[in-house]
Amino acid sequence: MIQEILYPLLVLGGMGLLFGAVLAYASQKFYVEVNPLQQKVRDALPGANDGGCGFASCDAYAQAVAEGRADINKCVVGGQAVAEALAAIMGTDAGTVKKRIARVMCKGTDNNAVKKYKYHGVKDCRAANALSGGDKECEFGCLGLGTCERVCPFDAIHVTAEGIAESDEEKCTGCGMCVDVCPKNVIQLIDISKRVIIFCNNHDKGKRVRQICKVGCIACSICVRQCPEKVITMDNDLAVINYDGCTNCGACIPRCPTKTILNLDEIISEVVAS
Amino acid sequence: MLTNLLLILVSSIFVNNFLLSRFLGECPFLGVSKQVETATGMSVAVVFVMTMTAAITYLINYYILVPFGLEYLQIIAFIVVIASLVQFVEMVIKKTSPTLYQALGIYLPLITTNCAVLGVALLNVQNPYNFIEAVVNGFGSSVGFAFALISYAGIRERLALAPIPKALEGFPSALIGAGLLSLGFLGFRGLV
Numbered sequence: 001m002i003q004e005i006l007y008p009l010l011v012l013g014g015m016g017l018l019f020g021a022v023l024a025y026a027s028q029k030f031y032v033e034v035n036p037l038q039q040k041v042r043d044a045l046p047g048a049n050d051g052g053c054g055f056a057s058c059d060a061y062a063q064a065v066a067e068g069r070a071d072i073n074k075c076v077v078g079g080q081a082v083a084e085a086l087a088a089i090m091g092t093d094a095g096t097v098k099k100r101i102a103r104v105m106c107k108g109t110d111n112n113a114v115k116k117y118k119y120h121g122v123k124d125c126r127a128a129n130a131l132s133g134g135d136k137e138c139e140f141g142c143l144g145l146g147t148c149e150r151v152c153p154f155d156a157i158h159v160t161a162e163g164i165a166e167s168d169e170e171k172c173t174g175c176g177m178c179v180d181v182c183p184k185n186v187i188q189l190i191d192i193s194k195r196v197i198i199f200c201n202n203h204d205k206g207k208r209v210r211q212i213c214k215v216g217c218i219a220c221s222i223c224v225r226q227c228p229e230k231v232i233t234m235d236n237d238l239a240v241i242n243y244d245g246c247t248n249c250g251a252c253i254p255r256c257p258t259k260t261i262l263n264l265d266e267i268i269s270e271v272v273a274s
Numbered sequence: 275m276l277t278n279l280l281l282i283l284v285s286s287i288f289v290n291n292f293l294l295s296r297f298l299g300e301c302p303f304l305g306v307s308k309q310v311e312t313a314t315g316m317s318v319a320v321v322f323v324m325t326m327t328a329a330i331t332y333l334i335n336y337y338i339l340v341p342f343g344l345e346y347l348q349i350i351a352f353i354v355v356i357a358s359l360v361q362f363v364e365m366v367i368k369k370t371s372p373t374l375y376q377a378l379g380i381y382l383p384l385i386t387t388n389c390a391v392l393g394v395a396l397l398n399v400q401n402p403y404n405f406i407e408a409v410v411n412g413f414g415s416s417v418g419f420a421f422a423l424i425s426y427a428g429i430r431e432r433l434a435l436a437p438i439p440k441a442l443e444g445f446p447s448a449l450i451g452a453g454l455l456s457l458g459f460l461g462f463r464g465l466v
Contacts, residue, residue, distance in 0.1 A: 019358035
């Protein structure tokens with residue numbers, strides 16, 4: 001009776017002790033120096049592993065920072081607080097973290113955009129996109145099936161009742177996972193300070209856009225002429241703002257015939273007012 | 275005697291290939307086969323772990339477990355051996371080749387739960403092998419594993435450059451490739 005318990009105990013315990021001893025010796029023998037700085041940097045990072053900094057993981061970024069290969073203000077999730085913490089560890093100036101927000105460059109809601117067929121498949125934009133580019137006549141617009149919503153680790157992007165995705169400025173960290181997964185490439189990362197945005201991704205000619213979407217860019221070039229900073233250009237029949245020079249003046253907004261250009265602050269204040 | 279060992283070797287490398295005939299250890303097979311270099315590193319680690327596992331588990335089984343009538347502890351005892359060996363290999367690789375360590379990533383600790391390694395240990399005690407035969411079988415199995423993994427990595431390196439239909443890019447083509455390679459190994463059936 002005693003033996004039935006004692007022998008297994010001794011055998012397994014003995015094996016455990018023996019292997020443990022060998023491993024303990026090996027860990028001494030093969031000890032690898034870890035940069036203590038790297039460990040400190042890693043502890044200061046939020047550990048979201050979202051890749052927003054351009055590295056595969058927080059560990060990889062911590063290593064790069066500790067070795068001086070990366071700037072300390074790359075962590076978008078941690079923002080200014082983490083940048084300052086890293087600055088304290090590395091003994092440098094924090095600088096400012098440029099926060100970028102994912103913007104869905106489309107306002108082609110169910111009311112605005114014309115559908116070409118009824119889609120009854122899997123609720124996944126990539127699947128829908130495989131069926132002749134999705135159910136919208138516009139082949140550049142948001143399909144609104146929420147693939148971005150599902151990959152977002154921060155719950156920051158949602159498909160609205162009108163059938164297009166919209167990002168939540170408060171929650172978005174600019175990690176870019178939705179940007180990568182979107183089959184239409186309709187999501188862009190834009191500096192949060194830029195408030196005037198052309199919400200269209202359609203490169204069709206104006207006449208075609210008129211037929212398929214009420215709010216699409218018809219390439220009339222009025223905004224290009226209105227812009228005092230000359231930062232709006234026509235790219236294949238789509239007006240595009242070079243955000244580096246944009247001053248949020250909004251001069252392009254009033255004359256846009258299809259109301260494709262919007263000022264985010266005005267939208268937000270309208271929502272608050274209503 | 276020698277012919278017997280040769281037969282075991284050939285059978286474990288080609289006929290009963292763990293990856294392509296027994297379908298054990300598929301996780302690293304699909305995971306680390308994107309580059310020949312990492313596949314080779316993984317293979318060397320598996321060869322070491324598998325051969326050592328075959329030797330140590332044989333000794334443990336016939337000199338400790340059987341005399342005490344503890345055969346029912348085989349799985350747990352073998353897992354302890356494998357886990358320790360993998361830990362050991364991980365330390366050695368981390369020390370000797372940091373780049374390989376980075377490239378193997380999660381798959382290195384996963385050898386611990388690689389069913390091919392445990393499979394070698396368990397199949398060895400099921401067959402009436404003596405010590406040398408058991409070690410040769412473990413070594414042959416791991417060489418077969420390495421053989422399949424590296425040749426498959428070679429195929430995938432070429433596949434990455436080939437113009438294949440968009441829908442088949444990445445994993446679909448990898449799985450089809452694995453299936454074809456395994457069909458190729460089917461040709462060795464009946465060799466031994």
